[in-house]
Amino acid sequence: MGIRSGTLFGLYQGVPLTERGWNYGNMLPDRIVIYQRPIESVAASAEQVETIVQDTVIHEIGHYFGFTDKELREIEAMKIKQEDGKAER
Numbered sequence: 001m002g003i004r005s006g007t008l009f010g011l012y013q014g015v016p017l018t019e020r021g022w023n024y025g026n027m028l029p030d031r032i033v034i035y036q037r038p039i040e041s042v043a044a045s046a047e048q049v050e051t052i053v054q055d056t057v058i059h060e061i062g063h064y065f066g067f068t069d070k071e072l073r074e075i076e077a078m079k080i081k082q083e084d085g086k087a088e089r
Helices: 036-042 046-064 069-088
Strands: 010-013 031-034
Touching: 010 046, 031 046, 036 046, 046 069
Parallel strands: none
Antiparallel strands: 010 031
């Protein structure tokens, strides 16, 4: 599955769209699991819990569309960079 050490906030379970063929069917529906305790253990406030959950859901939806963890980390890094640029203005 490719899970590295660290805190796991969420998990996509299913077959990414990019891997589905013409004969895809008779499968359980895809799902995203969000792990409450790890999120609450690192969050300092309710607002931070909300932010972590939003970021986690977006990350896991990325897996549904076929993005790898590496690609998603690059996208997330660009997002952070853009947010930092807006904050400096």
